[in-house]
Amino acid sequence: MRHTSTGQTKTALGLHVCPRCSSPLVQPTCWEQAGDRGHWRLWRRCPECEWRRDEVHGETEIDAFDEELDSGTRELSEVLKTLAHENMQYVVDTFTAALDADLITADDFS
Numbered sequence: 001m002r003h004t005s006t007g008q009t010k011t012a013l014g015l016h017v018c019p020r021c022s023s024p025l026v027q028p029t030c031w032e033q034a035g036d037r038g039h040w041r042l043w044r045r046c047p048e049c050e051w052r053r054d055e056v057h058g059e060t061e062i063d064a065f066d067e068e069l070d071s072g073t074r075e076l077s078e079v080l081k082t083l084a085h086e087n088m089q090y091v092v093d094t095f096t097a098a099l100d101a102d103l104i105t106a107d108d109f110s
Contacts, residue, residue, distance in 0.1 A: 015057065015065035016072075018046035025072075028065070030054075 013019065016026050023046050030043040034056045042062065043054040057065075098104050 016068040018051050020051040021049040023048040
């Protein structure tokens with residue numbers, strides 16, 4: 001738990017977690033330095049429930065959020081690579097089956 005400047009207590013979830021629906025997919029939409037070098041105003045949005053908020057956060061929170069975003073980018077990249085490979089394998093298998101069934105002729109390439 002951490003205390004806000006207004007004295008309210010809030011759960012110390014990462015900035016990537018939506019406080020409304022608990023989705024771990026919260027994304028930054030905009031950011032700017034807020035006053036000093038150690039604080040940033042960050043606008044965030046949850047793609048699942050459309051929650052939005054802008055708040056000022058310290059460098060430690062921003063660095064942790066950045067690491068989560070990098071991790072998510074790596075995961076998405078791996079999924080994309082896998083899907084692209086599976087798609088290409090499907091195309092090759094379909095083309096091979098068509099060749100084996102003598103369904104493709106030279107006229108298909110003119």
